Amino acid sequence: MAKIKKKIKTIKIDADKCNGCRACEIICSAYHATPKYSSVNPARARIQVISHRLKNIWLPVFAGEYAPAECMGRDKYLIDGKEYDECSFCRASCPSRDFFKEPDSGLPLKCDMCESDPALEKPKCVEKCLNNVLIYEEREEEVEEEVRVEDVEIGLEAMINKYGLDKVMDTVSRISVSKKA
Amino acid sequence: MRYAETGYNLEIDLARGNIERVETDPKLTELHLGGLGTSVKLHWDRVPPETEAFDDENILVVSTGLLNGTPAFSANRTLFTFISPQSGLLAYPMMGGFFSAELKYAGYDKIVLRNKSPKLVYLWIHNDKVEIRDATHLKGKGALETQDLIREELNQPRAQVAAIGLAGENRVFTASIEQSRSSASRLGGGAVLGDKNIKAIAVRGTKDVYLARGAEFMTLMDEVTDYINFRNTNPIPDVMTILSGIGSPQEMKHTDEKWHTENFMWGNARTRRRDFWSKPNEENWTNAQLTAIQRLISCFNCPQQCGALVAPPDGSSKYMMKCFGKLTYSMAAYVDDLGFNFRILQRATEYGVDSFSTPQILAFAVELYEAGILTDKDFAGCPSDKEGRFFWLLDRVAHREGIGDILADGVYYAARKIGNGAEKFDHNTIKKHEQLPLKLGMLDPIYYLMYSTNEKISITQIEGNFPQAAFPTREQREAFVRDWIQVPDDRFKQYVLEWEPRGDKSIPYFPTPEMCSEIVDWMEMLHNIDDALGLCAGMGSFCLKPPYHIHNYPKLISAASGMDVDEPGLKKMVNRSRNLHRAFNNRRGMRRADEKPPEDHWKRRFPELEEELLSTYYKFKGWTMDGVPTRERLLELDLGYVAEDLEKRGILKDGENKEEN
Numbered sequence: 001m002a003k004i005k006k007k008i009k010t011i012k013i014d015a016d017k018c019n020g021c022r023a024c025e026i027i028c029s030a031y032h033a034t035p036k037y038s039s040v041n042p043a044r045a046r047i048q049v050i051s052h053r054l055k056n057i058w059l060p061v062f063a064g065e066y067a068p069a070e071c072m073g074r075d076k077y078l079i080d081g082k083e084y085d086e087c088s089f090c091r092a093s094c095p096s097r098d099f100f101k102e103p104d105s106g107l108p109l110k111c112d113m114c115e116s117d118p119a120l121e122k123p124k125c126v127e128k129c130l131n132n133v134l135i136y137e138e139r140e141e142e143v144e145e146e147v148r149v150e151d152v153e154i155g156l157e158a159m160i161n162k163y164g165l166d167k168v169m170d171t172v173s174r175i176s177v178s179k180k181a
Numbered sequence: 182m183r184y185a186e187t188g189y190n191l192e193i194d195l196a197r198g199n200i201e202r203v204e205t206d207p208k209l210t211e212l213h214l215g216g217l218g219t220s221v222k223l224h225w226d227r228v229p230p231e232t233e234a235f236d237d238e239n240i241l242v243v244s245t246g247l248l249n250g251t252p253a254f255s256a257n258r259t260l261f262t263f264i265s266p267q268s269g270l271l272a273y274p275m276m277g278g279f280f281s282a283e284l285k286y287a288g289y290d291k292i293v294l295r296n297k298s299p300k301l302v303y304l305w306i307h308n309d310k311v312e313i314r315d316a317t318h319l320k321g322k323g324a325l326e327t328q329d330l331i332r333e334e335l336n337q338p339r340a341q342v343a344a345i346g347l348a349g350e351n352r353v354f355t356a357s358i359e360q361s362r363s364s365a366s367r368l369g370g371g372a373v374l375g376d377k378n379i380k381a382i383a384v385r386g387t388k389d390v391y392l393a394r395g396a397e398f399m400t401l402m403d404e405v406t407d408y409i410n411f412r413n414t415n416p417i418p419d420v421m422t423i424l425s426g427i428g429s430p431q432e433m434k435h436t437d438e439k440w441h442t443e444n445f446m447w448g449n450a451r452t453r454r455r456d457f458w459s460k461p462n463e464e465n466w467t468n469a470q471l472t473a474i475q476r477l478i479s480c481f482n483c484p485q486q487c488g489a490l491v492a493p494p495d496g497s498s499k500y501m502m503k504c505f506g507k508l509t510y511s512m513a514a515y516v517d518d519l520g521f522n523f524r525i526l527q528r529a530t531e532y533g534v535d536s537f538s539t540p541q542i543l544a545f546a547v548e549l550y551e552a553g554i555l556t557d558k559d560f561a562g563c564p565s566d567k568e569g570r571f572f573w574l575l576d577r578v579a580h581r582e583g584i585g586d587i588l589a590d591g592v593y594y595a596a597r598k599i600g601n602g603a604e605k606f607d608h609n610t611i612k613k614h615e616q617l618p619l620k621l622g623m624l625d626p627i628y629y630l631m632y633s634t635n636e637k638i639s640i641t642q643i644e645g646n647f648p649q650a651a652f653p654t655r656e657q658r659e660a661f662v663r664d665w666i667q668v669p670d671d672r673f674k675q676y677v678l679e680w681e682p683r684g685d686k687s688i689p690y691f692p693t694p695e696m697c698s699e700i701v702d703w704m705e706m707l708h709n710i711d712d713a714l715g716l717c718a719g720m721g722s723f724c725l726k727p728p729y730h731i732h733n734y735p736k737l738i739s740a741a742s743g744m745d746v747d748e749p750g751l752k753k754m755v756n757r758s759r760n761l762h763r764a765f766n767n768r769r770g771m772r773r774a775d776e777k778p779p780e781d782h783w784k785r786r787f788p789e790l791e792e793e794l795l796s797t798y799y800k801f802k803g804w805t806m807d808g809v810p811t812r813e814r815l816l817e818l819d820l821g822y823v824a825e826d827l828e829k830r831g832i833l834k835d836g837e838n839k840e841e842n
Contacts, residue, residue, distance in 0.1 A: 019486045021479035022279075026252050030395065037395025040252055041286060043387035052338075053361060054329065054499045056475050056490055098339070103387035128252075130410065130484035 002145045009113050011062065011126060012135040018058040022049050024125035024134060031114060031124045043103045046111040047125050050088050057082055060125075060133060063100040064091025066108035071096075183207065184393035185247050185741040186215060191289045191311060193304070195377055196237070196296035200311050205290065211744055212819065214751075215247030215290065217273055217712035218758035220262040223293065224271055225761055225823070230768040230830075234266035234369070235352065235376045243284070243292040243343075243382065246715015250285030250390040251741050252402055254409065254728070255720040257281060257481035259343070259360070260712065265368035267354045267591050268612045268638055270766045273712065274370050276343075277429075277480035277487075277503075278363035280384065281715055283341040287386030298378035301350070303331060306384040307340075316380040321347050323531030324359035325500055331383050344381035345371040346533030348579045352376050353589040355538040355615075359530065362478055362488035362501035366535035367639050368614060393743030401737050408728045409484055409720075417725055419657045424649065427727055428485030429719040432507045433477055436467040441505075447512045449544035449592075450609035450618035462517055469494070469519035470507070480717065487719060493527045494520045500527050506536035512618065513540030514547075514571045521568050525575065532579040537639075538591060538615035543574045545592045545606055546584065554601050559584040591615065609779050612771075614638050616779065624689040624783045629791060630701045630798050632778040634808070636762050637708070645723040646707060646730075647673070647700045651680040651687060667730035669703055669748075676700070689787055694797035702801060709755035710734055757818040760803075760810045764823045767832055773799075773808045809833055 025042035032046070033039045042048075046063040071094070074086035093100035093108035100109045114123040121127075122136040159168050192201045205219075213219045220242045232238045241263040248256035259281040265272035284292070287306050303316040319327050324346035331342050341360065349356035349371030356371025357364040365371075392398050409427065416425035421440055423430045439458035446453055473494060477486035478501065488503040502523075510529070511522040529536060547570060549555040561583075563573045577585025587595045592615055596607035609616050611632060616639075631643040646667060652658045655678075662674040676696050681687045692700060707722035707730070714734070721729035729737075735746045746754070763771075776795065780786075799806060803814030809832055815824040827833040 016476075019477060019479040021481060021483050023254070023482050023484065026482050030252050030392075030399070033389075033395070035395070037252075037392060037399050039389040039391045039395070040250060041387065041389040042282075043286065044389075053478070053490065053501065054325070056499070058476075058478075098387075128406070130406070130413075131486070 003142045004145045005140050006143050008139050008141050010137045010139075011113075011123065012137055013060055014133050014135065015059050017131050018049065018060060018133045019131060020049055020051050020053070020058040021131075023128045023130070024060060025049065027124045027128040041103070043099065044109065046100065046109045048099045050085075052085075055082055057084060057088070059084070059088055061089065062091055062111040063093055063109045065093070065110070067092040067094040070094055182391060184391050184743045185251055185738075186210060186245075186290050187285055187288050187388075187390070189289050190291040190293055191306065192293045192295075193311075193313070194296055195294060195298040195302075195313070195379070198298075198313055200313070202289075202309070202311075210247070210742070212754065213758050213761075214710075214713040214738075214754045216244055216258075216260055216715050217246075217262070217709065217762075218755065219713075220244045220260060220273070220291065221271065221758050221762045221765065223291075224262060224264075225765050228264065232264060234264045234269070234373060237296045239264045239373065241294045241370070241373050241377060243294070244715075245281040245285050245290050246711075246713060247738065248741060249281040249715040251392060252399065252482070253714075253716065253737060253741070254402070254405060255480070255483040255485070255717040256715050257483060258712070258715045258717055259284075259365065260715070261358060261365045261370040261374075263370060263373045264769075265614075266352070266372050267369050267593070268614050270612065270638070270769055270771060271636065271762060272368035272370065273637065274358075274365040274367040275712065276358065276360055276363035276365040277483070277717055278343075278361040279341045279481045280343050280360045280382075282481045283384045283386050285386065285390050286388055287384050288388050292382065294374075294377055294379065297376065301378050301380050303344075303379065303381040303383060305331075305335060305340075306382070306386075307337070308386060308388060319380050320350065322380075323347075324349075324357070324364075324533035325531055326498075327381050328360070331381055335383065337383070337385050340383045340385040342381050342383040344533070345374050345379075346531050346579070348372075348532045348534045348589075349375035350380070351579065351581045351589065353534060353578060353581065354591045354594070355535040355542065355589075357533045357535050359533050361480075362490075362503060363480060364530075364533070364535075366537065367637075371533050392741050394740045398737065398740035401733065401740060405728045405733065405737075412726065412728065413484075418660070419652055420648065420725065424725055427720060427724050428483075429487035429504055429717070429723070431487065432504050433470075433474060433487065433489035433502065436470050437463075438466055438508060439463075441508060442466075442512065444619075445512065446618040446620050447515050449513070449541055449548045449606065450616075450620065451544075451548070452515075453620065457517075465517065466519040469523060473520070473523040474502075475499070483717065483720070485719065491523060491527070493524050495524050497524070497527050498531075500530045502526060502530075509536050509540045509618075510571065513544040514567050516567050516571075521571075525568075525571060528572070529575060532575070534575075534579065537617070539575070539578070540571075541609065541615045541618060542578065542588050542592055542595070543571050545595070546574055546588055547571075548606050549599065549603055552602075552606070554599060554603050554606075555584060608781055611778060612638050612775055616782075620781060620783075622784050624785055624787050624791070626689050626692065626694065626697045626790070626794050627700055629778060629794055630697055631704070632782070633776040633795060634701075634798060635705060635708075636759075636766060643705060643708060645704050645718065645721075646725065646727070647704060648677060648725065651682045652677070653682055665726065666732070667726055669731045673700070673703070689785075689790055694790075694794045695801070697794060698798045698801035701798065705759070706752060706755055707731070709759050710751065713755060713758065714738070753818065757820060760814060760818055761820060761823060763804070763808070764810055764815070764820070764827060767809045767827065768830065771808070773806065776808060805833070 025045035028045040077084040126136040244260040327344040328342040343360040352372040357366040442457045474489040593613040596603040812824040
């Protein structure tokens with residue numbers, strides 16, 4: 001398969017430098033407001049500083065994928081003598097906690113690296129973190145060009161494996177008749 | 182739609198348990214800006230002049246500033262206003278931290294607390310849901326400990342909690358209100374909150390704060406950001422390290438304490454130790470600091486790191502520290518080991534006491550004991566070593582036990598209660614409030630005015646933009662004024678250029694009384710603006726060449742709030758609040774006779790010049806020679822109703838209305 005170049009955007013988080021000011025949350029929510037900068041609300045931010053001040057924990061975490069259900073495992077990390085709570089490093093917008101969700105609708109939020117047209121030099125949180133906790137990096141990676149199978153096809157394959165081709169075809173025909181009727 | 186502010190206050194009657202969300206009049210914002218300004222107005226309207234600190238009628242207002250919750254860097258101050266049990270005047274201690282922004286996001290500009298709760302409670306504000314909750318299980322708990330206990334109890338790790346410790350519960354006059362790494366310390370806010378039976382206020386907000394012209398605001402903030410970056414990489418040369426940067430004094434970062442330890446007074450503001458900073462002491466202090474401090478930390482939305490997370494050397498619980506508290510206990514107790522300060526401040530923070538006043542009160546007690554005015558009976562059970570004695574005294578004060586019950590009212594009242602010559606040992610208070618432990622040689626006319634006249638009654642937060650001393654050489658002065666963009670008028674540059682360390686153009690006669698009036702008025706105005714906006718003084722009024730100044734405040738205010746404010750308009754707004762504040766205190770009896778620094782603050786005093794300074798300043802401000810705003814000044818500021826009130830009470834008399842009187 002052919003190789004293609006892909007731009008990978010990352011934010012390196014130098015958590016030891018974080019002083020807990022939450023400027024990243026503020027600018028994130030303002031930038032993503034509609035119209036841009038019309039409001040501020042850190043609860044809408046796609047970055048959250050998880051902090052336990054007296055435990056010396058300040059940890060900026062970016063919003064990642066939506067998780068419809070809580071996970072089974074609730075691991076704890078012990079690093080340099082500090083115990084990090086179960087969800088500290090997790091990026092998921094999930095039912096177990098109240099952030100990475102729109103506060104009024106509950107819809108999940110996900111960091112988009114401030115993608116815009118024209119493109120910003122770096123995400124806004126990186127720009128406003130004057131202590132350089134957040135460091136923006138871009139690199140190119142060569143990846144194999146994959147032929148993406150459509151989601152519908154994956155789903156149908158699974159159904160056919162489970163129920164057999166005939167049954168699936170019958171069901172699809174029946175539903176399509178009733179929908180068209 | 183309201184911009185920058187929420188437009189709502191929470192009004193809570195603690196006696197009846199009644200909670201109301203009340204829309205505020207936008208005109209009040211146009212007149213008084215917000216924060217301190219709008220809070221002073223509430224006190225003027227609601228608190229009769231005969232009210233005492235622990236009366237039901239003494240409302241306590243917890244206020245955000247106009248820019249809290251916006252993307253303005255360092256807009257994180259929370260103001261508490263109340264009649265102080267110590268000064269008897271309208272006090273307004275503030276704290277940084279995270280509380281005010283969270284309150285805005287919950288949908289409120291202020292919380293107005295009136296009357297007293299019948300039992301110990303805490304408030305839980307979660308957007309539109311506001312509860313008064315039982316706090317009897319938190320009685321006696323530490324001010325920091327309480328914050329975490331409440332977060333756990335509510336299962337709200339992101340709630341911000343302001344709390345009092347045992348000292349506040351016991352109405353110690355120097356009791357503070359603590360929140361995260363910050364505290365509102367001066368003049369006994371913790372005591373008033375404790376008197377109202379409120380252990381803590383917890384808040385969590387997930388609503389929007391709106392900006393009128395957001396994109397314009399952000400462009401202005403980009404300029405501020407550039408200047409912050411510039412100042413952080415370009416400290417001002419030829420001034421003390423502590424004055425060279427921006428932010429609150431960088432006490433957590435800098436270990437060189439030669440200047441404080443050798444120029445500030447030890448004990449009860451008593452002894453100057455000019456040779457303290459020896460090699461062994463320097464090593465002890467540096468090691469103690471570097472060992473105890475685990476991380477430098479910020480307040481909400483601030484790039485500076487003025488606070489620190491501290492692990493005390495004795496292994497007791499961690500706490501957070503900032504500023505001058507790093508050395509006040511060691512210096513007051515004459516303890517050469519800085520480790521002592523890190524240990525005792527942990528306990529003092531949990532008790533919730535002011536780390537400026539409290540060490541002086543303890544040192545005052547030690548002096549009285551050494552002078553035989555307090556006796557072995559008063560000190561029964563007290564260890565004899567300096568450190569043990571301070572811990573013991575601190576415990577007595579916070580618990581109000583034995584002699585501690587008297588000391589808990591502060592130096593001024595304790596001295597008068599103890600009597601027997603104790604009054605003489607009260608030598609460092611202004612308007613009954615303990616001041617910086619600083620005693621100097623030559624009268625400084627600028628400081629004389631700041632000490633005497635400002636309603637904050639806390640010198641360290643009145644000064645700021647004008648250099649503290651003349652630069653020795655012409656070259657240094659020229660270099661300083663070259664990029665001094667913050668001055669409201671170029672004549673201030675001239676004052677700096679002409680100002681000499683010695684000779685005709687040096688203190689006390691230069692700057693002249695007229696110039697001093699202008700300088701003090703400028704600095705005071707900046708503080709009043711910061712205190713209305715909820716901006717940290719460390720980024721505006723309290724440091725040399727700050728990122729916020731009179732030329733960018735109006736633009737930021739306009740873009741954030743949608744009001745069209747220019748420089749003269751802004752000056753008028755804060756001048757209005759400044760005069761209303763003064764009139765409020767005049768109504769409570771404050772007059773010229775009260776406006777004086779401690780007698781021994783300077784060795785060389787100039788009574789005639791001092792009188793001239795005060796008179797010139799009063800005239801400049803539009804006040805009578807008794808320090809009361811004139812009818813003309815009040816009318817100019819749309820405060821006719823204040824003039825009428827003062828006249829009705831006989832505070833403004835016929836013939837006193839003109840400035841030349």
